Amino acid sequence: MNKINEKLSALYDGELNAAEVDELIDIISKEKSLQKQISIYSLIGAAVSQQSSNVIALDTKKNIKNAFSNIWFSNALTAAASVLLTLTFVNNVDFSRMDINTNSSKQISSAINSKEAKNTAEKSNEYLADHIMNIINDPNYMSSKTPLDLQNVGYKSNSDNGYIHSKGNESFQLRIEKKNFGIKQIRYWKHGNKMIYLVPLNDGRVLTLYGNISLSSALSIAESANK
Amino acid sequence: MKKNSDDIDSVLIEKAKNGNKGAFSILVNKYYPRVYATLFSFTKSKEDSEDLSQQTFIKVWQQLDSFRGDSAFFTWVYRVAINLAKNFVASSGYKKQKINTSIEQAEIDISSFEDIESVVIHKQSLKEIKSFINTLPESLKTAFTLREVEGRSYEDISVITDTPIGTVRSRIFRARESIIDFMQKELITNE
Numbered sequence: 001m002n003k004i005n006e007k008l009s010a011l012y013d014g015e016l017n018a019a020e021v022d023e024l025i026d027i028i029s030k031e032k033s034l035q036k037q038i039s040i041y042s043l044i045g046a047a048v049s050q051q052s053s054n055v056i057a058l059d060t061k062k063n064i065k066n067a068f069s070n071i072w073f074s075n076a077l078t079a080a081a082s083v084l085l086t087l088t089f090v091n092n093v094d095f096s097r098m099d100i101n102t103n104s105s106k107q108i109s110s111a112i113n114s115k116e117a118k119n120t121a122e123k124s125n126e127y128l129a130d131h132i133m134n135i136i137n138d139p140n141y142m143s144s145k146t147p148l149d150l151q152n153v154g155y156k157s158n159s160d161n162g163y164i165h166s167k168g169n170e171s172f173q174l175r176i177e178k179k180n181f182g183i184k185q186i187r188y189w190k191h192g193n194k195m196i197y198l199v200p201l202n203d204g205r206v207l208t209l210y211g212n213i214s215l216s217s218a219l220s221i222a223e224s225a226n227k
Numbered sequence: 228m229k230k231n232s233d234d235i236d237s238v239l240i241e242k243a244k245n246g247n248k249g250a251f252s253i254l255v256n257k258y259y260p261r262v263y264a265t266l267f268s269f270t271k272s273k274e275d276s277e278d279l280s281q282q283t284f285i286k287v288w289q290q291l292d293s294f295r296g297d298s299a300f301f302t303w304v305y306r307v308a309i310n311l312a313k314n315f316v317a318s319s320g321y322k323k324q325k326i327n328t329s330i331e332q333a334e335i336d337i338s339s340f341e342d343i344e345s346v347v348i349h350k351q352s353l354k355e356i357k358s359f360i361n362t363l364p365e366s367l368k369t370a371f372t373l374r375e376v377e378g379r380s381y382e383d384i385s386v387i388t389d390t391p392i393g394t395v396r397s398r399i400f401r402a403r404e405s406i407i408d409f410m411q412k413e414l415i416t417n418e
Contacts, residue, residue: 025253042261048375
């Protein structure tokens, strides 16, 4: 198998003769893992040839391996590889190595360097990333006693199962952070079937809501919290 | 793109044009990550990027006969992907999504979960991979770097390092295997 993998590596580099290419195509056609191997070679080549000066700087204080240990790519090399490569390209405006024509490069560079993209990257800081990771990975993180009374906006609270607030089809958990993570606008993400909302409050704190809840409900809760 | 890489593309394209799906599947696997990355920069969505990547390669397969080789294969694939991405952005589904997120009560900053995790993974992983490459045995590191960073042919590397071509090929392969092994053990699997 190693001999075949070595040939695959040479095929990827365009260094096999015609007869070897024919032989290898037949083998690769029958073996999915060899096909994936080509994608991974492509990924590695792209990743190592990037200039780190073009990478968006983002400091992280925690060990990434732990922070992401329970998330979707645990055993999926190709999935993680795709993400890695995605960001390698998304954050890098030098497409000269890819033989892409100038107009197309400009279009992509424009998308990458858009105000929205830059804002997203700049506002993402180590604390925000950690916060989101904790919400998703740590079941106890959102289950602290609620500092807010939501009865005035029609929500019932149940402390038996981690302080869950519910009304109709909606149910969620909340917590309030004393820091604002540098955000000045509502930000939200979808994780599986649940939503995560981060709502900056007037007093500089941030309200986090996590669960099955609509944006308009999140806004009405934020309005209540601001009173 | 490296010249030898273009040469092998031409061989694979000719075979694919003659109906060799195995050859086409090699091209798909070789360029899928780049196409996906390009589409992700437009859609900011994993699912949409995956769908559009598939559509791109289906279209490429259907139109392969019209590829004359005037440009590099990836340039052509890239154009197909960009056109699909533009149509997607102009589509009603995408507009509806934008409208739905436009709420008057608050100024909404539209993000996606992928944005954060990817940015965090990115810098750290790249750094770790590059650090790991520096720990490879000198012979592997030199051959791999000359190939992947400088785009040298095996023959060039053979001359530069005064090593037989077969050894160069083996070293580059071993370097890649070590990097993959490192990625699997250190960057992805649970500790």
